[in-house]
Amino acid sequence: MTGFLRSLDFVTSFTFWLDNSALSVWVISNGYLWPALESIHFLGLSLLIGTVGLFDLRLLGFARNIEPKTLHRLVPLGVLGYGINAITGALFFVGDTGQYVYNDAFHFKILFMLLAGINVAVFYLTTYRQVGGVSAGGHTPLLAKIIGGISLVLWLGVITCGRLLTFYRP
Amino acid sequence: MDVLIWFEQSAYGTWLRESPSMWAFPLPLILHAIGMGFLVGTNAALNFRILGFAASIPLRSMERVFPVMWFGLVVNVLSGIALLMAYPIKAFTNPVFYIKLILIALALSVLAKLRNYVRGTSSDDLVPNRVKLLASTSLVLWVSATTAGRLLAYTYNRLTSQDVFFF
Numbered sequence: 001m002t003g004f005l006r007s008l009d010f011v012t013s014f015t016f017w018l019d020n021s022a023l024s025v026w027v028i029s030n031g032y033l034w035p036a037l038e039s040i041h042f043l044g045l046s047l048l049i050g051t052v053g054l055f056d057l058r059l060l061g062f063a064r065n066i067e068p069k070t071l072h073r074l075v076p077l078g079v080l081g082y083g084i085n086a087i088t089g090a091l092f093f094v095g096d097t098g099q100y101v102y103n104d105a106f107h108f109k110i111l112f113m114l115l116a117g118i119n120v121a122v123f124y125l126t127t128y129r130q131v132g133g134v135s136a137g138g139h140t141p142l143l144a145k146i147i148g149g150i151s152l153v154l155w156l157g158v159i160t161c162g163r164l165l166t167f168y169r170p
Numbered sequence: 171m172d173v174l175i176w177f178e179q180s181a182y183g184t185w186l187r188e189s190p191s192m193w194a195f196p197l198p199l200i201l202h203a204i205g206m207g208f209l210v211g212t213n214a215a216l217n218f219r220i221l222g223f224a225a226s227i228p229l230r231s232m233e234r235v236f237p238v239m240w241f242g243l244v245v246n247v248l249s250g251i252a253l254l255m256a257y258p259i260k261a262f263t264n265p266v267f268y269i270k271l272i273l274i275a276l277a278l279s280v281l282a283k284l285r286n287y288v289r290g291t292s293s294d295d296l297v298p299n300r301v302k303l304l305a306s307t308s309l310v311l312w313v314s315a316t317t318a319g320r321l322l323a324y325t326y327n328r329l330t331s332q333d334v335f336f337f
Contacts (some may be wrong), residue, residue, distance in 0.1 A: 017201075032324075035320060035323070035324050038320050039316060039317040039320040039321070042203070042206065042316050042319075042320055043210070043313060043316055045203070045206075045207050045211075046206060046207050046209075046210035046211035046214060046312075046316070047211055047214055048207070048211070049208055049211040050207065050208065050210065050211015050212045050213070050214050050215045051208030051211065051214075051215050053207065053211065054211075054212060054235065054238060062234075062238075063231075063234035063235060063238075065231050065234055065266065066227060066228075066231045066234060067231075070224070070227045070228075071227060072227055073223075073224035073227060074215050074219075074224050074227070077214070077215065077218060077223070077224075081211075084187075111323050112263060114304045130239065136231070138222055156204055158271075159200070159203050159204055159207060160200045160204075162203070163196065163200045163203050164192075164196060164200070166284075167192070167196055
């Protein structure tokens with residue numbers, strides 16, 4: 001994938017243009033801004049795992065005494081974490097574009113995020129209403145368990161790829 | 171310092187640091203991020219619930235969330251030990267590392283108090299201000315500990331025993 005991207009002229013010129021933009025220079029050469037953004041990115045990650053990951057665990061049958069419907073009220077915090085990470089992540093990308101465009105770990109990270117997005121859409125389009133009717137102590141439908149398991153695996157995969165970025169740096 | 175050098179030069183420490191394998195240094199690094207997600211994230215969920223967010227969740231039932239925190243804590247103690255084995259001198263010569271440990275110790279002691287409260291409450295209790303203050307303190311402590319942890323990569327004085335001091 002990285003080799004293919006390098007062979008595309010518009011990718012190389014786009015990467016070069018973004019890496020030399022004023023915003024990019026500002027992000028990368030602004031003292032402790034980068035580490036601060038990283039810390040915020042870690043906190044966003046935690047918000048996502050601590051709420052959406054927790055809900056996934058409930059779908060799988062953990063903490064069954066909590067109604068899925070009420071536990072789902074925590075999800076907006078996870079969405080907040082996702083938003084925080086989309087913004088900080090975009091700033092990393094602008095700040096050091098080449099490091100991400102030509103990085104296999106980044107490609108997998110984006111792939112897992114897309115799959116997680118599809119998985120979320122499938123959840124709300126299929127079993128969401130049924131899950132909403134599950135009472136405290138009740139079991140979720142099999143489809144909800146599968147979706148919850150996939151969600152957990154994908155988000156942990158996203159974190160794994162994120163941590164691997166430095167080892168696949170071009 | 172001798173003990174630190176012994177850990178650094180141990181077979182496991184050397185392998186962690188020098189092996190190109192993804193099972194060497196990258197694995198504990200990944201696990202440390204995942205453990206943090208579960209530990210800090212569920213703490214945030216509990217604290218926001220105490221402060222009034224998602225109030226329809228019975229507070230008493232949040233007791234069942236604690237195993238997720240313990241899981242995250244155990245993962246992070248173990249992966250943290252592996253990271254220390256790889257670069258003991260990097261951590262123990264950096265004041266920020268001690269600050270991180272103190273912040274975690276304080277956060278865990280606040281967590282113990284919150285656990286006692288959650289266990290003893292009936293679900294429809296109004297949360298006393300004292301407990302809300304504890305929850306706010308907990309949020310500040312976890313945010314600070316996470317930030318201190320991230321800054322370790324930027325604030326160290328020495329990486330290994332082979333390094334001369336640089337500032």
